Amino acid sequence: MGAELKPDSPAGTASPISSVQPVEPVKTVINGVVREVRVPALVGPPQQGSLGDIPFDNAHQAPREAVLARKERDGSWRDVSAAEFAAEVLAVAKGLIAEGLREGDRLAIMARTTYEWTLLDFAGWAAGLVTVPIYPTSSALQARWIIQDSGAVACAVEDTAQARLISNERAHLPWLAHLWEFDTGAVARLIKAGERIPDAVVHNRRAARTPDAVATLIYTSGTTGQPKGCVITHANFFAQVDNAVELLHPVFKSVSKDPASTLLFLPLSHVFGRMVAVGCLRARVKLGHAPSISTDDLLADLAGFRPTFLLAIPYVLEKVYNTARATAESMGRASSFDRAARIAQRLGELAKGKAPGLVLRAGRALYDPLVYRRIRAALGGRVRYILSGGSPLGRRLAAFYTGAGIEVFEGYGLTETTGASTVTPPQHPRLGTVGWPLPGTAVHIAEDGEVLLAGGHVFAGYWNSGHALPYGSWLATGDIGELDADGYLTITGRKKDLIITSGGKNVAPAPLEDWLRAHPLVGQCMVVGDNRPYITALITLEPDGLHHWRQMHRKQGVPMRELVRDEELLADLQRAVDEANRLVSRAESIRRFAVLPGEFTEARGHLTPSMKLKRGAVARDYADRIEELYRGPRDA
Numbered sequence: 147m148g149a150e151l152k153p154d155s156p157a158g159t160a161s162p163i164s165s166v167q168p169v170e171p172v173k174t175v176i177n178g179v180v181r182e183v184r185v186p187a188l189v190g191p192p193q194q195g196s197l198g199d200i201p202f203d204n205a206h207q208a209p210r211e212a213v214l215a216r217k218e219r220d221g222s223w224r225d226v227s228a229a230e231f232a233a234e235v236l237a238v239a240k241g242l243i244a245e246g247l248r249e250g251d252r253l254a255i256m257a258r259t260t261y262e263w264t265l266l267d268f269a270g271w272a273a274g275l276v277t278v279p280i281y282p283t284s285s286a287l288q289a290r291w292i293i294q295d296s297g298a299v300a301c302a303v304e305d306t307a308q309a310r311l312i313s314n315e316r317a318h319l320p321w322l323a324h325l326w327e328f329d330t331g332a333v334a335r336l337i338k339a340g341e342r343i344p345d346a347v348v349h350n351r352r353a354a355r356t357p358d359a360v361a362t363l364i365y366t367s368g369t370t371g372q373p374k375g376c377v378i379t380h381a382n383f384f385a386q387v388d389n390a391v392e393l394l395h396p397v398f399k400s401v402s403k404d405p406a407s408t409l410l411f412l413p414l415s416h417v418f419g420r421m422v423a424v425g426c427l428r429a430r431v432k433l434g435h436a437p438s439i440s441t442d443d444l445l446a447d448l449a450g451f452r453p454t455f456l457l458a459i460p461y462v463l464e465k466v467y468n469t470a471r472a473t474a475e476s477m478g479r480a481s482s483f484d485r486a487a488r489i490a491q492r493l494g495e496l497a498k499g500k501a502p503g504l505v506l507r508a509g510r511a512l513y514d515p516l517v518y519r520r521i522r523a524a525l526g527g528r529v530r531y532i533l534s535g536g537s538p539l540g541r542r543l544a545a546f547y548t549g550a551g552i553e554v555f556e557g558y559g560l561t562e563t564t565g566a567s568t569v570t571p572p573q574h575p576r577l578g579t580v581g582w583p584l585p586g587t588a589v590h591i592a593e594d595g596e597v598l599l600a601g602g603h604v605f606a607g608y609w610n611s612g613h614a615l616p617y618g619s620w621l622a623t624g625d626i627g628e629l630d631a632d633g634y635l636t637i638t639g640r641k642k643d644l645i646i647t648s649g650g651k652n653v654a655p656a657p658l659e660d661w662l663r664a665h666p667l668v669g670q671c672m673v674v675g676d677n678r679p680y681i682t683a684l685i686t687l688e689p690d691g692l693h694h695w696r697q698m699h700r701k702q703g704v705p706m707r708e709l710v711r712d713e714e715l716l717a718d719l720q721r722a723v724d725e726a727n728r729l730v731s732r733a734e735s736i737r738r739f740a741v742l743p744g745e746f747t748e749a750r751g752h753l754t755p756s757m758k759l760k761r762g763a764v765a766r767d768y769a770d771r772i773e774e775l776y777r778g779p780r781d782a
Contacts, residue, residue: 169188180631197424205229212432215407222450247275253266253299254278256301259419278293288755295610296375299322300326313325360377377608383421383564391428409451411447412459417564418535434451486516489509493509522552531555543664554570567583584601625640643655647675647680658726661725662722669687682740683740695715
């Protein structure tokens, strides 16, 4: 179905999307196995215009509607109307032009998740620029590489520390002409600089942009080498967000008295958060920004903003669950919480539309005010939907949140696919999978199990690579997966991460690692065993979970070097390992593990900015501990 163009729209972009029922997937079966699934697009691509038109289209169609909210100094939230946001985007875009930025120039943005980030993103697009996100936690060398490789002529940062970091690299960045800092009034100065630029200059630049123009360069995490810049076009974003908004109708379009809204706390430098921010502006869903993800700050922002849906990664959902259980345990109610969790998981496992039996109904009535309502209250009190991505959530947590009254939509995608390529279809959830292809997307499973993707959301290629991805060709993801009989995709691991033991057994580490990370004591873990006789694991401890464990076991004063060998702690972790081993065969199970005294961190080179393990770096730095795991006798 194509999107109808609105004749009087100033940019000629697609009109607001209407409610369309999900389309059933078209499957290709070979030798009784589903090898390919396609889902037709719900919304066709716009023939003209760009993302820079969205604020102006919103102002034209619903000028008084609140499309954003800004947090005031007193902690309250002030709505920003479509007309106000468009006016501010126009003023900043004029400032960018006044500073000499030309169409196609690259503008880097390094900041936490803030209103100014989204404002500058859309102002850059309105001025015909290509925006380039940099993680706010990036090192000087990482930031320098992205600015050098992209050829950015300007960079906006959030604070003085980031400004100093970039300034110290200016000798290596001779073409970086501008460095602006949000905290010292960069936005106001840009607005002032653009006062003499006629509005028509911006509108002419907008009119010149086409859907196939480059919108952004988003750099990959760089788990095995230097990050690569993914060339994402305006058309890629439209294919992604228009079909996602249309498919996830209950999330993006209010079906209750509460207008749809979300508080974004994931980094805008990551494609997942950026895609949802664009989708919210496109669908006129009120968007707020939460720059701090510390527990106290985030809970306060959630309580003040009260979103109706959230974008989250599994780590955040695990933390909310584990914090709730730790609180119950400290009050002597751990067994009651565990019973409530089991009831919620059974409720979440029910097929859509199937009524719970008497026992489950009674359990829900008992535990909703005691447990489930408190979980919902911790997320602001109005959250009814969660979009989860970045890594597998796991069946247990997905079922728990569903049973607690929050519907979970799990998705799968890459930077190269502008975000999600598959997502849980409304009314047809299947726990343990990442859903069907997003409308307009095809998924194919290669002979070796690798997941291949195609669709309008697939990027144009890598920046400075000398070649582009041919239109309509398959993108090899590097992920291993399978399609079930109904076309649902399950991701089982990374192709390059597959472990082959000395006995020839292929082991995907991801399911074991995902299960273990859900335990309140476990921060990160890495399964080891390539060319080894059996599987082992390195485990780090989660600070909050460890703090609670110390209190409950009265071991606050025990030094960490002793604690990692504490018999009680090791016994608790062994139980978690035993639970994880139930997922796999004996040959794939973890026989031994080592607890590390420190965490895997980005600063130490063990994690990418998007929290992915750099397995080579971890294996190198902990080579001695790994060798210890393979000395002496092991369990039979």
